[in-house]
Amino acid sequence: MTPHMSPTDFRREAHRAIDFIADYLGSIESRPVLSQIKPGDIYNTLPAHAPEHTGNAAEWSNIFADLEKTILPGITHWQSPNFFAFFPSNTTGPAILGELLSAGLGVQGMLWLTSPACTELETKVLDWLGELIGLPRDFLSDSAEPTRAGNGGGVIEGTASEATLVALCAARHRARTLHGLSNPSAPLPLRPFAPSLYTSTQAHSSVIKAAMIAGLATSPDDRTHLRLIDCDKHFALDPAALERAIREDLKQGFTPTYVVATVGTTSSTAIDPIDQIAHVLQSTGCNKLGTWLHIDAAHAGAACVCPEYRSMLTGVESADSIAFNPHKWLLTNFDCNCFYTRDRNSLTGALSITPEYLRNSGTDSGAIDYRDWQIPLGRRFRALKLWFVLRHYGAEGLRSYIREHMRLSEVFESLVRADDRFEIVAPRSMNLICFRLKGEDAANKRLLDSLNQSGKIYLTHTVLPGVGYTIRFCIGATLTQEHHVRAAWEFIRQTAG
Amino acid sequence: MTPHMSPTDFRREAHRAIDFIADYLGSIESRPVLSQIKPGDIYNTLPAHAPEHTGNAAEWSNIFADLEKTILPGITHWQSPNFFAFFPSNTTGPAILGELLSAGLGVQGMLWLTSPACTELETKVLDWLGELIGLPRDFLSDSAEPTRAGNGGGVIEGTASEATLVALCAARHRARTLHGLSNPSAPLPLRPFAPSLYTSTQAHSSVIKAAMIAGLATSPDDRTHLRLIDCDKHFALDPAALERAIREDLKQGFTPTYVVATVGTTSSTAIDPIDQIAHVLQSTGCNKLGTWLHIDAAHAGAACVCPEYRSMLTGVESADSIAFNPHKWLLTNFDCNCFYTRDRNSLTGALSITPEYLRNSGTDSGAIDYRDWQIPLGRRFRALKLWFVLRHYGAEGLRSYIREHMRLSEVFESLVRADDRFEIVAPRSMNLICFRLKGEDAANKRLLDSLNQSGKIYLTHTVLPGVGYTIRFCIGATLTQEHHVRAAWEFIRQTAG
Numbered sequence: 002m003t004p005h006m007s008p009t010d011f012r013r014e015a016h017r018a019i020d021f022i023a024d025y026l027g028s029i030e031s032r033p034v035l036s037q038i039k040p041g042d043i044y045n046t047l048p049a050h051a052p053e054h055t056g057n058a059a060e061w062s063n064i065f066a067d068l069e070k071t072i073l074p075g076i077t078h079w080q081s082p083n084f085f086a087f088f089p090s091n092t093t094g095p096a097i098l099g100e101l102l103s104a105g106l107g108v109q110g111m112l113w114l115t116s117p118a119c120t121e122l123e124t125k126v127l128d129w130l131g132e133l134i135g136l137p138r139d140f141l142s143d144s145a146e147p148t149r150a151g152n153g154g155g156v157i158e159g160t161a162s163e164a165t166l167v168a169l170c171a172a173r174h175r176a177r178t179l180h181g182l183s184n185p186s187a188p189l190p191l192r193p194f195a196p197s198l199y200t201s202t203q204a205h206s207s208v209i210k211a212a213m214i215a216g217l218a219t220s221p222d223d224r225t226h227l228r229l230i231d232c233d234k235h236f237a238l239d240p241a242a243l244e245r246a247i248r249e250d251l252k253q254g255f256t257p258t259y260v261v262a263t264v265g266t267t268s269s270t271a272i273d274p275i276d277q278i279a280h281v282l283q284s285t286g287c288n289k290l291g292t293w294l295h296i297d298a299a300h301a302g303a304a305c306v307c308p309e310y311r312s313m314l315t316g317v318e319s320a321d322s323i324a325f326n327p328h329k330w331l332l333t334n335f336d337c338n339c340f341y342t343r344d345r346n347s348l349t350g351a352l353s354i355t356p357e358y359l360r361n362s363g364t365d366s367g368a369i370d371y372r373d374w375q376i377p378l379g380r381r382f383r384a385l386k387l388w389f390v391l392r393h394y395g396a397e398g399l400r401s402y403i404r405e406h407m408r409l410s411e412v413f414e415s416l417v418r419a420d421d422r423f424e425i426v427a428p429r430s431m432n433l434i435c436f437r438l439k440g441e442d443a444a445n446k447r448l449l450d451s452l453n454q455s456g457k458i459y460l461t462h463t464v465l466p467g468v469g470y471t472i473r474f475c476i477g478a479t480l481t482q483e484h485h486v487r488a489a490w491e492f493i494r495q496t497a498g
Numbered sequence: 499m500t501p502h503m504s505p506t507d508f509r510r511e512a513h514r515a516i517d518f519i520a521d522y523l524g525s526i527e528s529r530p531v532l533s534q535i536k537p538g539d540i541y542n543t544l545p546a547h548a549p550e551h552t553g554n555a556a557e558w559s560n561i562f563a564d565l566e567k568t569i570l571p572g573i574t575h576w577q578s579p580n581f582f583a584f585f586p587s588n589t590t591g592p593a594i595l596g597e598l599l600s601a602g603l604g605v606q607g608m609l610w611l612t613s614p615a616c617t618e619l620e621t622k623v624l625d626w627l628g629e630l631i632g633l634p635r636d637f638l639s640d641s642a643e644p645t646r647a648g649n650g651g652g653v654i655e656g657t658a659s660e661a662t663l664v665a666l667c668a669a670r671h672r673a674r675t676l677h678g679l680s681n682p683s684a685p686l687p688l689r690p691f692a693p694s695l696y697t698s699t700q701a702h703s704s705v706i707k708a709a710m711i712a713g714l715a716t717s718p719d720d721r722t723h724l725r726l727i728d729c730d731k732h733f734a735l736d737p738a739a740l741e742r743a744i745r746e747d748l749k750q751g752f753t754p755t756y757v758v759a760t761v762g763t764t765s766s767t768a769i770d771p772i773d774q775i776a777h778v779l780q781s782t783g784c785n786k787l788g789t790w791l792h793i794d795a796a797h798a799g800a801a802c803v804c805p806e807y808r809s810m811l812t813g814v815e816s817a818d819s820i821a822f823n824p825h826k827w828l829l830t831n832f833d834c835n836c837f838y839t840r841d842r843n844s845l846t847g848a849l850s851i852t853p854e855y856l857r858n859s860g861t862d863s864g865a866i867d868y869r870d871w872q873i874p875l876g877r878r879f880r881a882l883k884l885w886f887v888l889r890h891y892g893a894e895g896l897r898s899y900i901r902e903h904m905r906l907s908e909v910f911e912s913l914v915r916a917d918d919r920f921e922i923v924a925p926r927s928m929n930l931i932c933f934r935l936k937g938e939d940a941a942n943k944r945l946l947d948s949l950n951q952s953g954k955i956y957l958t959h960t961v962l963p964g965v966g967y968t969i970r971f972c973i974g975a976t977l978t979q980e981h982h983v984r985a986a987w988e989f990i991r992q993t994a995g
Contacts, residue, residue: 002898002902003891003895003898003899003902004890004891004895004898005590005591005976006590006591006592006890008520008523008524010591011516011520011591011594012516012517012520014591014595015516015519015520015591015594015595015598016513016516018595018598018599018602019508019509019512019513019516019598020509021599021602022512022598022599022602022603023505023508023509023512025602025603026505026602027505035611036611036613036614036615038614040610040614040860040863040864040865041618042614042618043614043615043618043619043622044618044621044622047618047619047622050626050629051623051626051627051629051630051888051892051893052888052889052892052893053892053893053894054892054893054894055890055891055892055894055895056889056890056891056892060889060890061890063889064886064889068599071615072615072619072882073615074615075613075614075615075616075618075619076603076605076613076615076616077605077611077612077613077614079604079605079606079612079613080603080604087606087612087855090604090606090876091604092601092602092604093502093503094502094503094507094508094511094512095503096601097508097512097598097601097602098511098512098515100597100598100600100601101512101515101516101519101594101597101598101601102515102518102519102565103597104589104593104594104597104598104831105515105518105519105522105523105589105594106519106522106573106577107576107577107587107588107589107831107832108573108574108576109576109584109587109832113537114532114533114574115574115576115584116533116572116573116574116576117533117535117537117539117540117572117574118533118535118540118568118569118570118571118572118573119572119573121538121539121540121541121544121572122540122544122569122572124541125540125541125544126548129547129548130548132547132548133548159656159874159876160874160875160876161875162873162874162875162876163873163874166711166873170710170711173713174716177716205853206851206852206853206856206875207875209851210849210851210873210875213667213848213849213851214663214667214711214712214848214849214873215711215712215713216670216712216713216714217713219671219674221850221851267853267855268854268855328876334601334604335604335606335876335878336874336876336878351710352707352710352711353718354703354706354707354710354718355703356702356703356764357765357959357960357961358584358764358765358958358959358960358970359703360959361958363537366537367537368537376659376660376663376707376711376873377656377657377659377660377833378657378658378659378703378704378707379587379656379657379659379825379832379833381832381833385569389561391548391549392549392553392557392560392561393501393503393552393553393557393558394500394501394552394553395548395549395550395551395552395553396548396549396550396551397550397551397552398500398501398552401499401500401501402500405499405500461855461858462854462855462857463854463855464854473855479502
C-alpha cells in the first residue's frame with residue numbers, strides 16, 4: 002500500500018501549517034530582513050540522501066521543526082514591513098487562500114476543456130482588472146464565447162519576463178506575416194526578414210533576455226537586432242532617439258518589429274512616453290509593417306487602479322500589449338502577471354500547435370485555450386487568488402492600499418530632502434525613492450552594506466547614468482506602516498554617521 | 499486604512515479552506531470527472547465588473563458558496579480516481595502543504611541572496627531525486643558552494659516545455675560558441691551558423707513550440723532547421739533515420755545542435771533508445787560540434803525511482819540534460835519539473851544577464867542564482883513541496899506508488915486483451931494502455947465521446963501512425979485503486995455495446 006497521508010493527518014498538519022503562517026507573519030519583524038547565512042550553510046545541514054523510509058507519525062513534527070530551525074534562517078523576508086528592496090512581492094491572506102485552494106483542487110488548466118472554470122474565471126477577472134486600470138475595451142475579452150467579435154483579451158502569465166517574451170513572439174509572427182514569409186506559397190519577398198527591436202537603456206534586463214531566448218541576440222551585448230535607446234535626463238526613453246534609430250534601420254533594410262516601452266523602470270520608476278512612442282511608430286510608417294508596441298508596466302501598472310495615476314498609461318490605446326504584476330504591488334502572491342493584448346490572433350499564431358492528443362471539442366468550438374497564449378503547456382488555477390483578492394479588497398481597498406504607499410513615499414522623500422548630506426537623484430513618480438549620500442560611490446556602497454548587514458531593513462541599489470551608485474528605497478510591502486518608514490529613515494540617517 | 503484580512507479572519511478562513519479541500523478530495527468520486535458545462539456558462543454567471551467595495555464579514559462565506567456553486571461544476575477533476583486522461587497531474591497532502599507554506603512565506607527566490615534557503619533546499623532535493631532515479635553524479639550539484647569542481651546540477655523549472663526550451667537555448671549557445679560566433683574578436687567562420695534540431699515524429703509538441711519561440715521555426719510546419727525523425731514500429735525514434743538526417747545536414751552545411759530523445763512519448767509512452775542515439779552523435783562527429791542531447795522523460799522519469807524501470811535511461815550518461823515532472827506522476831502538485839544538466843555553464847551562458855540592480859555579494863561569491871537557469875526572473879519556493887513529498891513518502895513510498903500503478907496497468911491490459919472486440923495497439927511500457935475497438939476510427943471516437951460525456955470516467959485519445967484513432971488509458975491518479983480500474987473497464991465494455 003502506498004503510504005498516502007490520511008485525511009485526518011492532512012487536516013491536522015494543514016491546520017498546523019496555517020497557524021505556522023499566521024504566527025510567522027505576526028512575528029516577522031523579529032527576524033533579520035536579509036538572511037545572514039553563508040553559501041552552503043543550509044545545503045550542508047541537510048542529509049546527503051533522500052530518506053529511504055516513509056515518515057512515521059512524528060515526521061511532520063520534525064518537518065515543522067526543521068522549517069523553523071533550518072529553513073527560516075535562510076529566508077530573506079519579503080513580507081517584512083522593513084523590506085524596501087527591489088520591487089515588492091506581495092502576499093496577503095486572500096492570495097494565500099487562493100493558492101491553497103488551487104493546490105487542493107489540483108486543476109490543470111492547459112485547455113478550456115481540462116477545467117473550464119480555470120479558463121473562464123481567468124478571462125473574467127482579467128476583464129475586471131483591465132477595466133480597473135483603465136485599459137481600452139479592445140484589450141479585454143468581454144466574452145468567453147466563440148462568437149465574440151474582438152481580437153483582444155487578458156491572460157495570466159507567470160512573470161513579466163514571460164510576457165515580454167510572448168509579446169516578442171507575437172510581434173515577430175505579425176511582422177513576418179506582413180513581410181510575406183509565413184505563407185509558403187506566397188512569392189518570396191525581395192529581401193530577407195531582418196527584425197529590429199527597441200527598448201530604452203533603462204528597460205528591464207528581461208527584454209534582452211527575451212531577445213536571447215528568441216534567437217535575436219547571441220549575448221547580452223549583441224546589437225545585431227536589438228537597439229537600446231537613450232533616455233532623457235529623467236531616465237525615460239527619448240522618442241527623438243527612437244525615431245532616429247528606426248529611420249536608420251529602415252534605411253538598412255531592417256523591419257522594426259518590437260518596441261518595449263517601460264512604465265516604471267526598475268532603477269527609478271521612470272515612465273516612457275507611450276503616446277510619443279506611438280506617434281513615432283506612426284510617423285515612420287512602422288504601423289504598416291506591423292511593429293508591435295508592448296508596455297512593460299510590471300510594477301507600476303498596479304497604481305493605475307487609482308484614476309489619479311492613470312495618466313502614466315496615456316497612449317496605451319495605440320499599444321498592442323501591456324503587462325503588469327499583481328504579484329508585485331497588488332496584494333496577490335507570486336506568480337501572477339496580467340498580460341493583455343489587442344491582437345490575440347498574432348499571439349496564438351506564434352505559439353499554437355495542436356497535436357492529436359490535445360484535440361478536443363472545446364477547442365473545436367472556439368473556446369479559449371490559454372496554453373496558446375503562453376510558453377508552457379500546463380497551467381495552475383491562478384485566477385482563484387486574483388479573484389479572492391478582488392473580492393476581499395474591492396476596488397476601493399486596492400486604491401487605499403496604493404494611496405497609502407504613495408503617501409508614505411512622500412513622507413520618506415521629504416525626510417531625505419530635509420537632510421542635506423543626502424540628495425534625491427531621480428524624480429519620484431510613485432513608491433520608489435532614489436537617493437544617495439552626496440560624494441563618493443564607495444561611501445554609498447558602504448552605507449548600503451551596513452544597513453543590510455544589520456538585518457533591520459533591506460534595501461538595494463542601482464547605478465543611474467550621470468549619477469552613479471544610487472540607493473533605492475521602495476515602499477510596497479503589505480505590512481509596511483508609517484512608523485516603519487520613519488524608523489528606517491532614522492536608522493539610515495544614524496548609520497550614515 | 500487598507501482593509502487587510504485580520505489574522506483572526508485569516509486563521510478562520512484558512513481552516514475553512516483546509517476543510518473544503520479535505521471534503522472535496524473525500525467526495526470527489528461523486529462528481530462528473532469531465533466538466534459538463536458549455537463555453538460561456540461560468541463567464542456569463544460572474545458579475546460584469548469587479549466589486550467596488552471591500553467585502554464585509556460575510557463575504558468569505560459568499561466566496562466559499564460561489565466556489566461550490568459556480569466554480570466546481572466547471573472543474574475537470576484531475577484528482578478523481580476515475581481520471582485516466584492525458585498524463586496525470588498529481589496532488590497529495592504533503593505537496594499541498596508545501597505549496598501553502600510557499601505562499602505563506604511569500605519568498606522570491608530569483609537570486610541566492612533573496613532567500614538562500616529557497617536555492618539551497620532546491621539544490622539539495624534535486625540532488626536527492628537525481629540520485630533516486632539513477633542519474634550519474636555529473637548531473638548533480640553535489641555542493642552549494644562556489645568551490646565545487648563540477649559543471650552539473652538540477653533546478654526546478656515550471657514545466658517540461660520550459661525545460662525543452664532552456665535546453666535548446668543552452669544547446670544553441672554551446673554549438674554557436676564552438677562555431678566561433680560568440681566571441682566577437684574571433685575571426686569569422688567560413689560559413690554562417692545554421693543550427694539543425696532533431697526529434698522524433700512522436701515527440702511532444704513542446705519541441706516544435708520551443709523551436710518557434712527560439713526563432714528556429716516560423717510555424718509548426720517549418721522544417722528549415724527542425725527535423726522530425728521517423729519511428730520504428732514501436733513508435734520509438736529510429737537511430738538509423740537520425741543518422742541519415744544528420745549526415746545529410748552536415749553535407750548541407752548545418753550544425754547539428756540539439757537532439758531531443760523522448761523517454762515515454764505522450765501518445766504511447768514509447769522509449770527512444772538513448773544509447774543508440776548517443777552512438778549516432780559520436781559516429782557522425784557531432785560530439786565535436788557540441789550537439790546537445792536532451793532527454794524528455796516528463797512522465798516516465800518518475801518510474802525510474804524503481805530500479806527495475808531504470809533501464810529506460812540506459813545511455814543517459816552521454817546526454818547533456820534530462821527533465822521529468824514530479825507534478826505528473828510523483829505525487830507533487832503542478833508545477834514542478836526537475837531539470838538536470840551536466841553543462842550548467844552553457845545554460846547560464848545562454849540565459850544570464852546581470853543588470854546593476856541585481857548585483858549582490860551572493861552572486862559575486864559564486865552562489866547559484868537559479869534565475870540564470872530559467873526563462874523567468876522570479877521564482878517560487880517550489881522545493882518545499884518536493885521536500886515534503888520526499889520526507890513523507892520516503893523512497894520506499896514513491897516506489898510502492900509507482901509499482902501499484904504498474905500492477906494496475908497490467909490488470910487493465912489483460913482485461914482488454916481478454917475481450918476480442920478490442921486490440922492493444924502499442925507496446926505497454928508503463929502505466930499507459932493504448933487500445934481501440936477493432937474496426938473504424940469513427941466507432942472509437944463515438945465510444946470515447948460516450949464514455950466522457952457520462953462523467954463516470956475521463957480518458958483521451960491520440961492517433962498512432964499505421965493504427966489510426968487510439969484510446970489512451972493512463973493509470974496515474976493518486977487516489978486510483980484496483981476497483982476503479984476494473985469498474986472503468988466494465989463501463990467501457992458495456993458502452994461499446
